[in-house]
Amino acid sequence: MEANNNHQNISQATTDEIERDEMAFDYLIVGAGPAGLATAIRLKQKNADLTVCVIEKASQPGMHSLAGAVIETAALDELFSDWRQTPPDVWVPVTKDEFSLLSASSKTPLPLPPQQRNHDNVITSLGALVAWLVEKAEALGVEVYAGFPAQQALLDEGRVVGVRTGDMGLDKQGSPKDSFQPGMDLKAKVTVLAEGCRGSVSKQLIKHFSLDKNSQPQTYGIGIKELWQLPPGRVTPGLVQHSIGWPLDTATYGGSFLYHLENDQVAVGFVVGLDYQDPRFSPFEAFQQFKHHPTVKPVLEGGEIVSSGARALVEGGWQSLPTMDAPGVMLIGDAAGTLNVPKIKGVHTALWSGIYAADHLVEQADSAGWDQAFRQSPVAKELYQVRNIRPGFQYGLWRGLLNAAWQTLTRGLVPGVMKHHEDHSALKRLSEMTQRDRQWVERDLPPRDRLASVYFAATEHDEDQPVHLQIADPDICTSRCAQEYGNPCTKFCPANVYEMIETEQGRQLQINAANCVHCKTCDIKDPYQIINWVPPEGGSGPNYRNL
C-alpha cells in the first residue's frame, strides 16, 4: 500500500526516500467529526492513561463540518452528565415540524413521516458542535491536531499500523519548495477512521481489504447549504421545514430543509440523491431554484449569506455498511455509513458508533470483533429497521413514498433487503435523455453563480501545490465523456472546479482545485470513476462559519 499504491499522491512519489518523524499513540483517530471525537472522549473517560490523538484536515476543527443540523441528543447524555447548562454556541430546541410537497407555484402540507418528528431534538450547527466537543476532548487530555490530513495508511505485514500525514510545501509539480515539511508517520495500536462520508483513506482501505465484498454498493447524496442573516422578525426559532417535489422531477430523490435559528438566522439547504440520471442536471442550480419558490423567496429576500458550502452524505444505510474492521483499523460513523436516511440524521449515529467503538477498544484493545459488536448495537437495529425505505425511491417519488409508508407501518419487519446500484452507473448518456425544459426561473437572490458561492465558503488552497483532484485518464474527459455525457463534472461540482476550456490544443479540462470545498461528489459521481480526491496540503479547504 505504501509505495506501489495506485491511489498514492504524486507527492509521495518524489518524497518517498525522505526520513520522516514518527510518533506513536495508543489510539489514533482520523477525522474530528462527531464520530471521531466521541471515540476520543469516551476512551479518555474510561482510561485517562491512554494516549489518544485525533488528526483533522481542516485548518481548525469544525471548519470543514457541514450538516443541517437537527440532531438527537441522547448520545451527548451518555457522554456528559451536566452538559445542558453550557451547550454548543448554536442550540435551538425544535418547536414545530412541517413537511410539504412543492409544485412550481404552490405548497401542499403532507402528513409528517414519523422519522421526521423532531420533538426533543435540537437545531445546531455541526461546526459549533465539533468546536464544543473538541474543547471537551482537550480538557480530558486528547491531543487534537488540526491542519494535518491523513494521506495514506501505513501497513506492516497486512496490518494497519498508523497513517502518514500529508507533505507540506510541495509545488504544483510535486517538488519540494523552500518551506517543504515532510508528512510524518503516526503510529498506533489501532487506527480509527472517522473521516465521514467517502473518506479518502477509508476508500483506500475498503478496497485494499475488500471490506465491501459482502455489502451492497454505498450510495450517496449531495447536500448544499447556506446560512442566512435575515431582516428582523422573519424567523420562528425552532421551526423545522422540509419539502419534497419541485424543483426536482419525480425520478430524482431529494428535498429541501429550512431550519429557523435564533438571532434572525435560517439554515437553508437542499439534498439530491446522487443516483440522479440526467447528466445535464446541476444540484447547485436545483438548490438555487428552490430558494426562488414563491413560498421561500420572501423569507430570504433582503437578507445576506453568512456562510455556504456543500458536502456529500451517505444514503446506503444498513445494506451498504462495509465490514467495519480489518487488522489494526476500525471504520466508524459515516466513514462506514451509519447515517439514518429516512431521518436524514447521521450525527447521533456517528456519536453512538464512536462511543461503541471506544467501549470495544477498552474491552478488547484491538480492532478485531468491532464489526460484530457494532451490528449488535441499538444503532444497528435502528438502521436495520429503515433499510428498505431509501431504495424504494429508485422507482420514482410516488412509489418511493408508498413504499416508505409500508416500510414504516411494518417497522421494517418484512424480511428482505432491497438492493442498491452504484450512483455513477445511474447516469444516462446524453443520447438516452432528451434535454428537459425544467422551467427554471431567472434568479436574483445571491449567490449569482457557483464562484460567488465559493466566496461564502471562504475556501483556500495555496495554488502552488499538487492538484488534489487526480484524473487517472484526462483523455477520457475530452473524448468519450464529452461525447457520451457532456462532462457532467462541470455540472455536479458545486464549486465550479471543473471547466472545459478552449485552448490552442483544443478543448481541455481545467481543474480549479483552489475552489474545492471537499464535498467528494466528483469522486462519487464521475461516470468513469477516474477522479480520485486526495487531501490537499493540510489546513486547505473551506472555512465554514457555523454550518
Added chain:
Amino acid sequence: MKVLVGVKRVVDFNTRIQVKSDGSGVQTDGVKFSMNPFDEIAVEEAIRLKEAGLATEVIAVSIGGDKNQDTLRSALAMGADSALLVKTDDEIQPLMAAKILKNLVEQQQPKLVLLGKQAIDDDANQTPQMLAGLLGWPQATFASKLEIDGDTAAVTREVDAGLETLSVDLPAVVSSDLRLNEPRYIKLPDIMKAKRKPLEVIDLADLNIAASASIATLKTSAPPQRQAGIKVESSEALVAELKARNLV
C-alpha cells in the same frame, strides 16, 4: 540577545468580514481567528535569528482575552521559547498596546523588539512607531531584510524608489513587512512540545498602566455594493456610454 515579539489574534485573513447589523463592529461568532500574518513573519524572523546563533531567547507576547493563548501556543510551536499574555477583555488601541509593550520591555530587557508592521484587523500601523517613541529607541519599520551585526542592525525597506537600507543601533524596534520571510509550517511534534513551554498570564490591571482610549469608533459599515457592469458591443458604444455618464 533576547528578542521580544508581539503577536495579535485577529480574524483570519481569509474570512469574509460581516458587519454587525447595528454597525457596532464586525461579527465574530463562529469566525476563524489566527495570528496576524505580519506578526507571524516577525516570529519567524526571531526564530531564524535564534537558529543563526544571533538571538539567545525569543519571547512571544500578546494582549487580549484567554483565547490569545492559542495564538501564543502557535508562536511557541513555531519555536519561541516562552510566552506572556497580558490579559484584558477591553479593546486595545495602538497607544495602549505600545504602553503595555513598553512595560514588558522594561521587565524583560530585550535587545530587539520585532512586531508586525500592522494588524490586518484595524490596519493602524502605529504600535511599533509609538513603542519606539515611548522607549526612546531607534525604529526601522517595514523591514524586508534584517541583518544583525554586533550592536547594530541593518534593515532593508522597500520604498517607492527601490530599496533603502538603514543602520540602527540596538536596542531597537523593527517592524516586519510581507517579504521579510516566509513563515514555516508548524510541525506536529512541535505543537506537542509547545504545550509544555512556559506561558505566563498577567492581568492588565496588575501592570498599573493608566487606560488610554484616544479613538472612538463611531460606526462600522460595509463598503458599498458594486453595481453590475454592462457589456457594450463596440468602441463607439463604449464612448457613448462613458459620455452619457459624464466620465469623458
